[in-house]
Every structure is written in structure tokens, then in C-alpha cells.
Amino acid sequence: MSVTIKDVAKMAGVSVATVSRMLNGTTTVSTAAAEKIKQSIEDLGYSPNFLGRNLRRSETNIILAIIPAAEQSFYNEVLRGMQNTALKYNYDLLIGISNANYDTEKRLLSMLTNRVVDAAVILGSKLTGDELNSLGDRFPIALCCERVDGASVLTVTVDDENASFAAVQAVINKGHRRIGLVTVKAPVPSALSRKIGYINALERNNILLNEDYIFSGGYDYDNAQTAFSYFASLKEPPTAICCVSDMLAVGVIKAAITSGTEYGSKLSVVGFDNIPLAGLYTPGLATVEQPGFTLGKTVIEGLIKNKNNDRKENNYIKLPYKFIERESLKDF
Amino acid sequence: MSVTIKDVAKMAGVSVATVSRMLNGTTTVSTAAAEKIKQSIEDLGYSPNFLGRNLRRSETNIILAIIPAAEQSFYNEVLRGMQNTALKYNYDLLIGISNANYDTEKRLLSMLTNRVVDAAVILGSKLTGDELNSLGDRFPIALCCERVDGASVLTVTVDDENASFAAVQAVINKGHRRIGLVTVKAPVPSALSRKIGYINALERNNILLNEDYIFSGGYDYDNAQTAFSYFASLKEPPTAICCVSDMLAVGVIKAAITSGTEYGSKLSVVGFDNIPLAGLYTPGLATVEQPGFTLGKTVIEGLIKNKNNDRKENNYIKLPYKFIERESLKDF
DNA sequence: GTGAAAGCGCTAACAC
DNA sequence: GTGTTAGCGCTTTCAC
Numbered sequence: 128m129s130v131t132i133k134d135v136a137k138m139a140g141v142s143v144a145t146v147s148r149m150l151n152g153t154t155t156v157s158t159a160a161a162e163k164i165k166q167s168i169e170d171l172g173y174s175p176n177f178l179g180r181n182l183r184r185s186e187t188n189i190i191l192a193i194i195p196a197a198e199q200s201f202y203n204e205v206l207r208g209m210q211n212t213a214l215k216y217n218y219d220l221l222i223g224i225s226n227a228n229y230d231t232e233k234r235l236l237s238m239l240t241n242r243v244v245d246a247a248v249i250l251g252s253k254l255t256g257d258e259l260n261s262l263g264d265r266f267p268i269a270l271c272c273e274r275v276d277g278a279s280v281l282t283v284t285v286d287d288e289n290a291s292f293a294a295v296q297a298v299i300n301k302g303h304r305r306i307g308l309v310t311v312k313a314p315v316p317s318a319l320s321r322k323i324g325y326i327n328a329l330e331r332n333n334i335l336l337n338e339d340y341i342f343s344g345g346y347d348y349d350n351a352q353t354a355f356s357y358f359a360s361l362k363e364p365p366t367a368i369c370c371v372s373d374m375l376a377v378g379v380i381k382a383a384i385t386s387g388t389e390y391g392s393k394l395s396v397v398g399f400d401n402i403p404l405a406g407l408y409t410p411g412l413a414t415v416e417q418p419g420f421t422l423g424k425t426v427i428e429g430l431i432k433n434k435n436n437d438r439k440e441n442n443y444i445k446l447p448y449k450f451i452e453r454e455s456l457k458d459f
Numbered sequence: 460m461s462v463t464i465k466d467v468a469k470m471a472g473v474s475v476a477t478v479s480r481m482l483n484g485t486t487t488v489s490t491a492a493a494e495k496i497k498q499s500i501e502d503l504g505y506s507p508n509f510l511g512r513n514l515r516r517s518e519t520n521i522i523l524a525i526i527p528a529a530e531q532s533f534y535n536e537v538l539r540g541m542q543n544t545a546l547k548y549n550y551d552l553l554i555g556i557s558n559a560n561y562d563t564e565k566r567l568l569s570m571l572t573n574r575v576v577d578a579a580v581i582l583g584s585k586l587t588g589d590e591l592n593s594l595g596d597r598f599p600i601a602l603c604c605e606r607v608d609g610a611s612v613l614t615v616t617v618d619d620e621n622a623s624f625a626a627v628q629a630v631i632n633k634g635h636r637r638i639g640l641v642t643v644k645a646p647v648p649s650a651l652s653r654k655i656g657y658i659n660a661l662e663r664n665n666i667l668l669n670e671d672y673i674f675s676g677g678y679d680y681d682n683a684q685t686a687f688s689y690f691a692s693l694k695e696p697p698t699a700i701c702c703v704s705d706m707l708a709v710g711v712i713k714a715a716i717t718s719g720t721e722y723g724s725k726l727s728v729v730g731f732d733n734i735p736l737a738g739l740y741t742p743g744l745a746t747v748e749q750p751g752f753t754l755g756k757t758v759i760e761g762l763i764k765n766k767n768n769d770r771k772e773n774n775y776i777k778l779p780y781k782f783i784e785r786e787s788l789k790d791f
Numbered sequence: 792g793t794g795a796a797a798g799c800g801c802t803a804a805c806a807c
Numbered sequence: 808g809t810g811t812t813a814g815c816g817c818t819t820t821c822a823c
Contacts, residue, residue, distance in 0.1 A: 129517075131800055142810045147802055157808060174572040178517070179800030182510040182815050185461075189575075191553075196535055198735055203530035206556060219566075222529075222554040224538060234551075241509040242816095243521075348739060377739055384741045403530055404736055407680060407709055409716045463816055474794045479818055489792060511816030514799050574800095 130171045138167040150175060181242075189219050190427065191244040193235050195227040195251045201402050201419045202250060205272060208423025209248065216431050218245070229253040239266045246434055248426050252278075263441070267434040271426040272417070274316045274443065281433060283426040283444045285417045287317045290448035291324025291369070292331075294397050294415050297450050298367045299332050302459035303395065305340070307365035309354045309375050312343045318371045321399060325369060340365050351378020359390055366395065366459055373398035373405050373414055380408065380455060396455045411453030418446050462503045470499040482507060513574075521551050522759065523576040525567050527559040527583045533734050533751045534582060537604060540755025541580065548763050550577070561585040571598045578762050584610075595773070599766040603758040604749070606648045606775065613765060615758040615776045617749045619649045622780035623656025623701070624663075626729050626747050629782050630699045631664050634791035635727065637672070639697035641686045641707050644675045650703045653731060657701060672697050683710020691722055698727065698791050705730035705737050705746055712740070712787060728787045743785030750778050 132150075136143040141160050149156045149164050156164070167173070181187045190213050194202055210220040221244070225232040232253050238244045239262070246267040252259065256277025262268055263280040270282040298306055308325050310318050322341070329336055342357055344350035354375070358364050370376035376398030383391035398405060398414035405412040425444060433439040464482075468475040473492050481488045481496050488496070499505070513519045522545050526534055542552040553576070557564040564585050570576045571594070578599040584591065588609020594600055595612040602614040630638055640657050642650050654673070661668055674689055676682035686707070690696050702708040708730030715723035730737060730746035737744040757776060765771040 129800095132802095133800080143801080144803085144811080145809060148809085151802080153803085154808075160808085174569070176514075176800050177570075177573040177575050178510060178514040178519070179815090180802075182508075182514050182800080182817085183802045185510070185815065187510070187575075194529075197526075197529045197538055197554075198532075198535035200530075203528055206529055207558070210556060210558075219555075219570075221523075222556070223551075224542060224554070226539070226542075237506070238509075238551075240506040243509050243519075381739060381741050404739075407713060407736075409713050409741060461816095464818095465816080475817080476795080476819080477793060480793085483818080485819085486792075492792080508816050511799090512818070514801085514816080515818045517799065 129176070130173045132173070132175065134171055135164065135167045135173050138171060139163040185242065186245050187243065188217060189221055189244045190430065191235065191238055191247040192220055192222045193225050193232060193247060193249045193252075194222060195225055197224060201400050201417050202272075203403075204419025205250065205423040208420035208425075209271075209427050210423075211420075212424045212427040213431075216427075218427075218431070220427075225251075225253070227251065227253060236262065236268075239268070246430050248430060263439075267430050267439070269426050269430045269433075271422055272317075276316055279441050281426070281429045281439070281441050281444075283422055283429065283446065284317065285415075285422065285448050286445040287320035288324040288327070290415045290450075291321035291371075291399070292328045293324075293448065293450050294399065295325050295328035295369055296332070297413070297452070298369060298395065298397060298456065299328065299334070301367070301395070301456060303365075303367040304334055304459075305337075305363060305365040305367070306334070307340045307342065307358050307368040309342050309344070309351065309368060309370040309379060311346055311371060313346075321371045346372070346374070348374065348378040348381070351375045352382040355379050355382035355386070355391075359386065359388065364390060366393070367397065367456070368394065369397045369399075371399055373400045373402045373412060376412055376414065376455070377404065377408055380410070380412070393457070395457045395459075398455075401451055405451070406453070408455075410455045413453040413456035414451050416449040416451050418448070421446055461508070462505045463508065464505070466503055467496065467499045467505050470503060471495040517574065518577050519575065520549060521553055521576045522762065523567065523570055523579040524552055524554045525557050525564060525579060525581045525584075526554060527557055529556060533732050533749050534604075535735075536751025537582065537755040540752035540757075541603075541759050542755075543752075544756045544759040545763075548759075550759075550763070552759075557583075557585065559583065559585060568594065568600075571600070578766055580758050580762060595771075599762050599771070601758050601762045601765075603754055604649075608648055611773050613758070613761045613771070613773050613776075615754055615761065615778065616649065617747075617754065617780050618777040619652035620656040620659070622747045622782075623653035623703075623731070624660045625656075625780065625782050626731065627657050627660035627701055628664070629745070629784070630701060630727065630729055630788065631660065631666070633699070633727070633788060635697075635699040636666055636791075637669075637695060637697040637699070638666070639672045639674065639690050639700040641674050641676070641683065641700060641702040641711060643678055643703060645678075653703045678704070678706065680706065680710040680713070683707045684714040687711050687714035687718065687723075691718065691720065696722060698725070699729065699788070700726065701729045701731075703731055705732045705734045705744060708744055708746065708787070709736065709740055712742070712744070725789070727789045727791075730787075733783055737783070738785070740787075742787045745785040745788035746783050748781040748783050750780070753778055
């Protein structure tokens with residue numbers, strides 16, 4: 128049915144080995160042969176079957192990136208960095224969506240054990256540290272953007288704690304002293320680090336931590352609405368609210384505007400991530416920028432290095448952030 | 460190095476054929492054998508090498524989705540529909556990002572000729588109709604969300620023309636008569652259809668088409684700013700502006716708000732796509748909803764049917780839309 | 792119900 | 808510089 132390397136060899140009057148050599152440039156091939164082979168490939172419309180090649184080489188040169196979802200995030204930049212870097216090392220990057228679902232993530236990761244892909248990087252894993260470690264013993268894997276507690280696999284994230292510290296410090300520098308935090312109830316490591324950064328910044332500035340100023344809920348927009356109502360109902364509501372993600376921050380702003388209250392109109396809001404929407408929103412959202420491209424680049428470089436070395440370096444790399452000032456952060 | 464089906468067979472005291480049969484359920488295997496095989500698989504931590512299986516079967520059960528980028532769009536819903544449906548037919552969905560770049564798209568599509576994936580669906584192709592047709596002759600491919608002129612491969616999109624008509628009609632129903640259109644200069648088929656829908660709606664309502672009311676530019680946000688300035692500078696500026704995408708619409712709104720003018724504050728704006736951001740923006744963006752999940756579901760069903768049948772049905776399927784009313788569309 | 796053996800398409804010794 | 812051949816891990820006839 129399909130045209131194989133054998134057909135090319137026959138037509139060019141050489142052995143399959145010579146065709147293979149020519150295709151892979153492993154050894155020099157006489158120009159005469161090369162010419163005939165090229166012609167035959169052209170005439171036959173041959174293209175190599177990687178299933179054969181991969182089986183023989185037992186590698187596919189494909190890296191799998193697993194993301195929870197493809198929407199509303201800075202992941203596109205991360206993926207661009209990953210793809211760009213992978214290509215430099217002659218790897219293709221393919222993406223699987225886990226929908227933040229344990230079983231789906233497992234199914235995608237089985238591509239590692241099934242040898243469909245050579246390596247994987249997970250952005251926001253649902254697996255436990257132990258599960259990741261045991262997988263990491265056998266295959267090159269890495270975490271990006273979100274660490275997992277107890278996992279000693281290569282991990283690359285932004286420096287969440289200090290980034291959050293910087294954001295809160297920026298708020299304080301604007302004269303705010305009553306500062307709220309919107310975080311998530313789920314034990315998300317990055318959110319926990321950001322909360323610590325928030326607490327540290329208050330302490331450093333001699334502001335007493337007020338537990339009433341910390342709201343924990345779900346990830347979504349509705350929850351942000353609830354958060355706003357909650358803060359607005361306090362006797363001494365915060366004059367600025369920091370959120371552990373831009374999506375949450377946008378939700379708070381929308382709730383504030385929709386409320387039509389003076390409190391809402393004066394409130395400062397700060398996000399985290401600098402998703403594309405942050406600059407587009409009205410008002411523009413002050414936030415912490417994650418170095419998306421560099422996150423992706425760094426994790427792929429480490430991953431490929433690990434793949435080629437016996438001794439894996441399962442470092443935890445924290446990348447620098449940048450605070451982005453926009454209209455949603457006002458002077459007190 | 461790695462544990463293979465042979466090891467399992469040896470340990471279980473059966474032939475590799477029996478192990479294979481058990482793994483694939485092709486024939487019944489005696490319970491005694493089954494028990495021993497299961498045990499050996501467990502003990503050895505065996506998992507099948509799909510490279511061998513795929514080579515033998517010459518199929519991989521992987522469908523490749525090619526998207527231009529992973530940000531700010533309704534693609535996530537489309538991908539969810541695709542993944543969900545693919546899984547039902549025992550296919551995995553993997554995603555490649557083309558960055559709207561011809562060469563990158565080509566490289567990804569070479570996974571088809573290299574037998575790395577069984578089929579592909581392209582969301583926003585940079586290839587010509589002829590190129591797609593010749594590829595489509597040899598492999599199951601499909602287009603989703605965006606058609607390509609001259610391509611007679613399976614294509615699934617929303618009914619752009621009528622959807623746009625409906626959006627403009629909704630604007631007219633609010634009493635507007637001076638209605639602008641922001642579209643793109645590039646010859647994007649869906650944008651052209653949407654423009655036709657706009658023109659038809661005006662005609663149907665006996666509104667004279669005014670070429671000054673049609674602004675063509677780039678895709679991005681900056682361009683939307685330019686569009687707003689342009690319209691604002693007209694002697695008789697439009698009271699409502701329809702855009703061929705939500706991103707453009709959001710840009711226009713942002714420009715309108717930022718302008719601080721009375722014109723800006725009264726202007727109605729309508730988008731297209733209903734990206735997640737549309738409902739989140741302030742004001743909420745009136746727009747046309749694309750049936751993301753269904754688009755994805757439909758294209759995968761057609762693709763798999765084509766893969767299994769000799770006679771391919773390269774239909775062009777147009778799915779129904781829904782107009783979503785939100786605050787950005789006001790009474791005139 | 793099971794085993795032996797061929798072979799999917801390719802690469803990599805090995806010999807010349 | 809080139810051909811012969813073994814074999815990557817698996818499925819699937821074909822016997823029994």
C-alpha cells in the first residue's frame with residue numbers, strides 16, 4: 128500500500144541501508160547514489176515511516192506538555208518558549224489537555240510508559256509527589272509554573288513568594304494599610320507561597336495581619352464576586368485587594384464596578400500572572416508578570432539535559448518576576 | 460533494558476501470542492493463563508510499547524489538532540469537544556501550535572506522512588486549498604472554525620454569514636441606523652462571510668451601505684484603537700460598531716472608555732465568538748456565540764467516519780450560532 | 792485455547 | 808562507500 132524505504136532502494140538501484148544513510152546523514156553517500164535516491168524519493172513521493180524509525184531507535188523526539196486547559200492564562204507564552212527551545216534540540220512539542228482531571232492526566236502520562244513520547248512536562252499536576260517521583264525515576268519529566276509538594280522532579284516556577292511580597296509592597300507604597308487577599312481554598316502550592324509573601328510584606332511594614340482580610344474560595348469569577356461582597360460588608364473594609372490570580376482580580380473588579388458603590392469605585396485591585404487580558408481590561412490590571420517564555424525555555428533545557436544524562440538534576444528553579452503597574456492600583 | 464512482552468510471556472510460562480491476545484482481548488484466554496499473565500505484568504511493571512504495536516497495526520490512534528495559538532479564544536471549548544469525542548472512539552487528541560506560521564504548520568502536518576498521527580484537524584490553516592486537497596487525498600484531515608477557499612476537505616464552522624446578519628439585525632432592532640464594521644485587512648474567509656452578513660442585514664433593513672463605516676485593519680488591540688479614533692473622527696460617526704471578533708470589540712470598547720468622550724460612552728459595540736472574556740469584561744460584551752464544543756464534536760465525528768470509510772465525505776458543515784445580548788449593546 | 796513464525800519499516804552492526 | 812542481515816516490540820496468520 129504505502130511506499131517504503133525498500134521501494135526507494137529498488138528504484139534507485141541501491142540497498143535500503145544506503146537510502147537510510149542518505150536520509151539520516153550518518154555516513155557520506157556517493158553523489159551518484161545520492162542523486163538517484165533523491166530522484167526516486169521525489170518520484171515515489173516517499174516519506175519515512177517514523178513508527179519504524181522510532182521503534183528501532185526507541186525514541187520519538189516528541190515532548191509532551193500537559194496543560195489543564197487552554198484558556199485565559201499566560202500558558203501560551205510558556206508553550207511558545209517550550210516549543211521554540213524544543214525545536215532547537217530537534218524535538219517536537221505536542222500538547223495534551225488534562226482538564227485538571229486526575230485520570231486524564233494519567234492517561235496522557237501513559238504515553239511515556241507506552242513510548243509514544245520521550246519526555247513530559249506538566250503544568251499544574253493532579254498527581255501526588257510520590258506518584259511523580261516514581262514516574263520521574265523511569266522517565267524524564269518536569270513540572271512547570273506549579274510545583275507539587277514532595278515531588279523531587281525538575282521544577283521551574285516563578286518566585287511566587289517574593290513576587291507576591293513585591294506586589295503587596297507596591298500596594299503599601301501607594302499608602303494602603305488595609306489590604307485584603309483573595310486566595311483559593313484548594314491547597315495550591317503557588318497560592319500558598321503567594322499568601323506567605325503577602326503575610327511577610329505586611330509584617331515587614333509593621334502592619335498587623337488581620338485574618339478577616341483573607342478570603343479563600345474557588346478559582347472562578349463567581350467566587351470573586353462573593354469575595355467582593357464579603358470585603359464590602361466589613362466594618363473596616365480593605366482599601367486594596369490582592370488576588371492570587373488575574374482571573375480572580377478581574378472578577379473582583381467587575382463586582383466592584385457592578386456594585387455601583389463609592390467603595391467599589393475607589394478600591395484598588397492587584398492580580399497575579401499578567402495574562403493578556405490584564406492589559407486589555409478597563410481599568411488595566413496591576414499585576415505580577417510571570418516570565419512565560421523563559422519558564423518554558425528553562426524547563427525544556429533542563430528536561431533535555433536530564434534525558435541525555437544519567438544523573439538527573441531535579442532542581443527547583445525559581446525565576447524572577449516583574450511587577451506591572453496599571454490603573455487598578457490607585458493611591459490611597 | 461526495558462521489559463517487553465517477551466519477558467511477560469516467559470515469566471507467565473506462555474507464548475507472546477497469548478499475552479498479546481490477553482492484552483487486546485482478541486480471543487478468549489484460559490482463566491489460568493490470564494491469571495498468571497496478569498500477575499507477571501504486575502510483577503514486572505510491564506506496559507506495552509506502542510511503537511511496536513503501532514508499527515504492526517500501522518496506526519497510532521492519535522488525532523492531531525493544529526491551533527494557531529492557545530490564548531484568548533473559544534478554542535478551549537472546541538478542543539474539549541474534540542477530545543471528548545475522540546476519546547469515545549478510543550483516540551487520543553494531541554495539540555500542536557502553529558503560531559499561524561506556514562512552516563510550523565507544515566512541520567506539524569508532516570506527522571501525518573510520517574505516520575506519527577492518524578488524522579489531523581486544522582483550526583485556521585495557512586495552507587492553500589490545493590495543498591490541503593492533495594494532503595486530504597492521502598490522509599484524513601479536516602478544517603474547523605475557519606474554512607479555506609478552494610479546499611474540498613471536511614470543514615466545520617459556524618454559519619458566519621447568517622450569524623453576522625443576526626448580530627447586525629439585533630443592533631438595528633435597538634434603533635441604530637448608523638452602524639460601523641471593524642474587520643481585518645487579511646483575506647480571512649470567516650471575516651469575509653461576516654462582512655457579507657453585515658451588508659445583507661443593512662440591505663434587508665433598507666439602510667444604505669456607507670463604505671466609510673467599514674474599517675479594515677489588523678487583528679490586534681492597537682488596531683481596534685485606531686478603528687475607534689477613525690470612527691470618532693467622522694462627521695456622522697456610527698452609533699454602533701460591529702466587530703468580526705471579540706478581541707477587536709474589546710479593543711474598541713477600551714478605546715471608547717479611555718477616550719473619555721461622550722461619543723465613546725454612548726457607543727454600542729458588538730463582538731463575535733463569545734470568548735470567555737466577553738462576559739467578564741466591563742461592560743459585558745454583546746456577541747455571537749460560536750458553539751465551541753459542538754464544532755469540535757462534529758469535526759471529530761466526521762473525521763473518524765472518513766478515516767474508516769473509503770469514500771470520504773468532504774462536506775462543508777455550518778453550525779448554528781446564538782446571539783448573546785449584553786450591556787455593550789444599548790438602545791439608540 | 793495456544794504456540795511458532797512471519798513481518799510491519801526502519802537503523803546499525805558487520806563485512807567487504 | 809555499499810550491501811547483507813539482524814532485530815527493535817508487537818500482532819496475526821496458520822497450524823494444531
